[in-house]
Amino acid sequence: MATPEQQKVLDEKRDMLWKACNHIETPYIPNYAIATNALLSHTGVTFDEAEGNPEITAKVFRDFFDVVHVDTGMAGFSATPKTYAALGNITETFLAEDGVTLQHLQRPTMKPDEYPQFLEDLKGFTLNVLLPRKYPQLFQNKEEDLKNLKIIVEEAASRMSGLYVDIQTQMYAEYGFFPLPIKLPRFIHPTDYIFDRYRGFVGTLTDLRRRPDDVKAAINKVYQERSYRFEDITLTGIFASYMPHIPCYLSPKQYYEFFFPYFKEMISNIAAKDNKTYMLLEGRWMPFIESYLDLPKDSCLLVVDDDDIFEVSKAIGHHQVLTGGASLQNCRLQTKEQVIDFAKKVIDECAPGGGFMFSTNKAMVCKGDFNQNVIDAYNFAHEYGRK
Numbered sequence: 001m002a003t004p005e006q007q008k009v010l011d012e013k014r015d016m017l018w019k020a021c022n023h024i025e026t027p028y029i030p031n032y033a034i035a036t037n038a039l040l041s042h043t044g045v046t047f048d049e050a051e052g053n054p055e056i057t058a059k060v061f062r063d064f065f066d067v068v069h070v071d072t073g074m075a076g077f078s079a080t081p082k083t084y085a086a087l088g089n090i091t092e093t094f095l096a097e098d099g100v101t102l103q104h105l106q107r108p109t110m111k112p113d114e115y116p117q118f119l120e121d122l123k124g125f126t127l128n129v130l131l132p133r134k135y136p137q138l139f140q141n142k143e144e145d146l147k148n149l150k151i152i153v154e155e156a157a158s159r160m161s162g163l164y165v166d167i168q169t170q171m172y173a174e175y176g177f178f179p180l181p182i183k184l185p186r187f188i189h190p191t192d193y194i195f196d197r198y199r200g201f202v203g204t205l206t207d208l209r210r211r212p213d214d215v216k217a218a219i220n221k222v223y224q225e226r227s228y229r230f231e232d233i234t235l236t237g238i239f240a241s242y243m244p245h246i247p248c249y250l251s252p253k254q255y256y257e258f259f260f261p262y263f264k265e266m267i268s269n270i271a272a273k274d275n276k277t278y279m280l281l282e283g284r285w286m287p288f289i290e291s292y293l294d295l296p297k298d299s300c301l302l303v304v305d306d307d308d309i310f311e312v313s314k315a316i317g318h319h320q321v322l323t324g325g326a327s328l329q330n331c332r333l334q335t336k337e338q339v340i341d342f343a344k345k346v347i348d349e350c351a352p353g354g355g356f357m358f359s360t361n362k363a364m365v366c367k368g369d370f371n372q373n374v375i376d377a378y379n380f381a382h383e384y385g386r387k
Contacts (some may be wrong), residue, residue, distance in 0.1 A: 013178035031383030046099030108200030248283025
């Protein structure tokens with residue numbers, strides 16, 4: 001629990017975040033961080049060494065907050081190695097050999113000729129056909145199945161409550177770090193759902209050319225049965241979170257036919273109750289960046305990834321909220337002076353008028369992502385971004 005003094009600081013940070021997300025200038029430009037497993041490597045420990053160990057877990061957070069000024073965002077570390085083992089080392093997200101970096105490997109299981117089954121009974125097809133195909137370890141015998149399921153459920157529960165969450169909350173309060181209030185149901189875009197879970201990269205992009213009608217029907221099916229469309233929101237002043245994957249691989253024609261209509265409806269429903277959507281713009285979005293002008297003003301908080309942040313700012317910076325200013329790849333390869341010069345230029349050109357926060361362009365997930373250049377960039381931005 002935060003002390004009254006700590007809560008006062010957190011409330012001030014929340015107020016500053018909300019103003020920044022509504023194009024209202026603040027006393028200084030907020031520093032936004034997406035710091036995950038890279039924090040482990042900064043301390044010099046692995047996930048297994050930190051997991052369940054209060055002293056090491058607290059040290060990981062202290063080693064981060066002691067050296068860098070960050071105001072809001074997400075900071076922590078995650079993995080599910082027990083689930084990984086229970087499923088026979090075939091999960092899609094897993095720890096690399098360094099014990100720190102999260103890796104992702106798509107393992108699509110739906111075949112191109114199975115759209116009719118998908119459309120007839122999405123739930124039944126998923127549970128009775130795809131699940132046994134993808135995770136045969138859960139369909140061996142009842143005793144082993146229950147044992148593996150117990151491991152998976154217990155690990156998921158431990159990540160959501162208990163020691164880790166308590167220490168994380170304590171560190172946030174102690175250092176005045178206001179976590180992004182992501183309290184709306186999970187954002188499931190139907191096109192990404194098919195891309196991520198059913199047909200994968202090659203399969204989905206091939207199907208969009210060879211069987212577009214099947215894909216469109218599948219998208220509509222998922223949208224009706226699996227996507228939370230945010231039509232009945234009662235809470236206000238909070239965020240939804242969405243990590244889009246397929247858009248940067250689409251042509252403008254495909255984007256506006258298979259992606260944007262659903263996206264616009266969900267974003268508009270979220271914004272209608274004075275809520276916002278936090279997004280990582282993974283890859284390059286410039287071919288259709290102006291579509292964000294068709295969304296409600298200040299409805300999105302966008303982390304600019306591989307696109308030129310100056311071009312994005314000129315196109316939509318007056319209408320949506322942007323974060324950026326430190327490129328992780330450049331922070332690894334360039335000098336401190338080069339990194340600081342770029343941060344200064346970004347603040348000078350993108351911050352006036354509000355609607356901007358300083359951040360790295362990608363989440364810090366890999367060993368070495370959180371380095372001295374990143375620290376110097378954030379601390380420079382905190383000082384330079386003051387009025």
